[in-house]
Amino acid sequence: MANIIDGKAIARRFKDTLKEEVNFLKGRSVKPGLAVVLVGDNPASLVYVKAKGKACEEIGINSFQYTLHKDIAQKELLWQISELNNDAKVHGILVQLPLPDHLDEELILEAISPEKDVDGFHPVNIGRLVIGKPLFQPCTPMGIMKLLEDTGMELAGKDAVVAGRSNIVGKPVALMLLHKNATVTICHSKTLNLREKVKKADILIAAVGRPHMIKGEWIKQEAVVIDVGINRLDNGKLVGDVEFEEAQKRAAFITPVPGGVGPMTIAMLMHNTVEAAKRQSSGYR
Ligand code: NAP
Numbered sequence: 119m120a121n122i123i124d125g126k127a128i129a130r131r132f133k134d135t136l137k138e139e140v141n142f143l144k145g146r147s148v149k150p151g152l153a154v155v156l157v158g159d160n161p162a163s164l165v166y167v168k169a170k171g172k173a174c175e176e177i178g179i180n181s182f183q184y185t186l187h188k189d190i191a192q193k194e195l196l197w198q199i200s201e202l203n204n205d206a207k208v209h210g211i212l213v214q215l216p217l218p219d220h221l222d223e224e225l226i227l228e229a230i231s232p233e234k235d236v237d238g239f240h241p242v243n244i245g246r247l248v249i250g251k252p253l254f255q256p257c258t259p260m261g262i263m264k265l266l267e268d269t270g271m272e273l274a275g276k277d278a279v280v281a282g283r284s285n286i287v288g289k290p291v292a293l294m295l296l297h298k299n300a301t302v303t304i305c306h307s308k309t310l311n312l313r314e315k316v317k318k319a320d321i322l323i324a325a326v327g328r329p330h331m332i333k334g335e336w337i338k339q340e341a342v343v344i345d346v347g348i349n350r351l352d353n354g355k356l357v358g359d360v361e362f363e364e365a366q367k368r369a370a371f372i373t374p375v376p377g378g379v380g381p382m383t384i385a386m387l388m389h390n391t392v393e394a395a396k397r398q399s400s401g402y403r
């Protein structure tokens with residue numbers, strides 16, 4: 119039976135450490151600030167944005183939340199971002215995704231100053247991750263790496279399979295695993311025979327967004343399974359991309375949904391925001 123990786127508890131530990139650090143910064147008159155921009159009223163986004171505000175409050179980070187109308191003009195949103203880029207109280211800026219269709223996501227993300235891009239989505243930050251000289255790294259993949267670290271498992275030489283190739287999860291986590299010397303296979307909707315790939319994985323990162331599509335019987339004995347998927351079923355229940363019950367019988371470690379990767383995403387956002395505040399304050403380079 120697999121050990122369950124308690125993402126909520128691990129996130130708690132990170133947040134406790136950050137709280138102490140924020141207290142220390144206070145003594146030096148630095149109060150980290152995070153601006154979260156939400157466009158429209160996507161119900162899942164509302165939940166996540168609220169959780170981010172709550173985490174800021176717990177840790178002592180100033181949180182500035184902007185809820186903008188779903189029909190906002192692109193140039194107005196760009197103006198809002200430039201205001202935040204120029205606001206010294208704001209050290210981190212995050213525009214919650216997905217954005218309404220009329221907005222050009224790439225352009226909006228590029229408008230955020232790379233120095234304040236605590237999501238790590240700006241092309242400069244992605245590029246730095248690719249060459250192994252990261253500034254800000256995307257929060258979900260960073261959280262996944264912390265969970266893997268917590269298992270104590272050596273990653274070098276292991277076969278890692280990443281199911282999903284999005285810019286926010288699959289691609290960056292694949293790069294991070296590569297930097298830790300895993301041998302990485304990235305799978306996607308055109309991959310032939312996903313089952314055979316998964317069966318060989320010592321480390322499986324499931325980030326597909328399809329409830330229970332990874333069958334428990336595909337999991338290699340003693341594998342580490344990180345389930346990133348958050349899927350809400352019609353009955354309101356949240357489930358991951360992996361058949362948890364069956365997978366648990368084979369894996370050495372597995373993350374639950376909820377209570378796995380999700381809380382770590384938020385803890386890493388807090389980490390990036392504190393780092394941003396330190397970098398932007400004189401004497402902290
Ligand atoms: P996304 O942008 O929708 O990407 C999904 C990826 O899965 C795509 O690369 C897609 O392939 C691939 N895919 C879809 N169907 C597949 C299939 N049948 N077989 C193999 N691959 C398939 O999603 P995302 O933003 O990466 O998010 C993935 C999941 O993680 C979602 O459930 C999301 O809610 C969750 N999530 C959780 C957190 C967290 O903090 N816990 C953070 C972010 C996302 P193509 O590229 O070929 O289309």
Ligand code: LUD
Nearest residue numbers: 165166213214215216237257376377378379380381383
């Ligand atoms: N956009 C994210 N869009 C969606 N789950 C998150 C997320 C917390 N710009 C930008 O925050 O990093 C982002 N930056 N994302 N996500 C997903 C993605 C974004 C997802 C889940 C959770 C953040 C979370 O706390 C809880 C859990 O897994 O235990 C469950 C919460 C629930 O839905 O009840």
